[in-house]
Amino acid sequence: MLSIAAGLPSPDRPVPEHRAGRVAQDGRRGEESELSKKLYVGNLPFSITEAELRSTFERHGSVASVNVITDRETGRPRGFAFVEMEDASAAADAIRALDGSDLGGRSLRVNEAQDRRGGGGGGGGGGGGFRGGNRY
Helix, strand or coil, X not given: CCCHHHHCCECCECCCHHHXXXXXXXXXXXXXXXXXXXXXXXXXXXCCCHHHHHHXXXXXXXXXXXXXXXXXXXXXXXXXXXXXXXXXXHHHHHHHHHCCCEECCEECEEEECCCCCCCCCCCCXXXXXXXXXXXX
């Protein structure tokens, strides 16, 4: 019979390294790892430019890079961007000050960027099967 505590760490069974917590970009391990310097900025006005976004974030610290995401086919902004700050404290200040603030009539969404998950887009496909018509 399987014990409920089978998956829990115990003094005689340490937590496997891959489950010991998140690995920060600086290589440290643990839940208390430092905030990333890369930020996700969502709900942007579609008219926003990288220069405007940079000046908005520079009020809270030095900006390393700004990348407004655009549609591949039309080249128009998709309403979100990534901003990388020079240091983590500037990133934290920007999140506190700008998340929920108004920019161009829209309420900004600013938080720590998540690592890209594998798999990417794709989709569609399928179909097949009998579509009708004369069987004889």
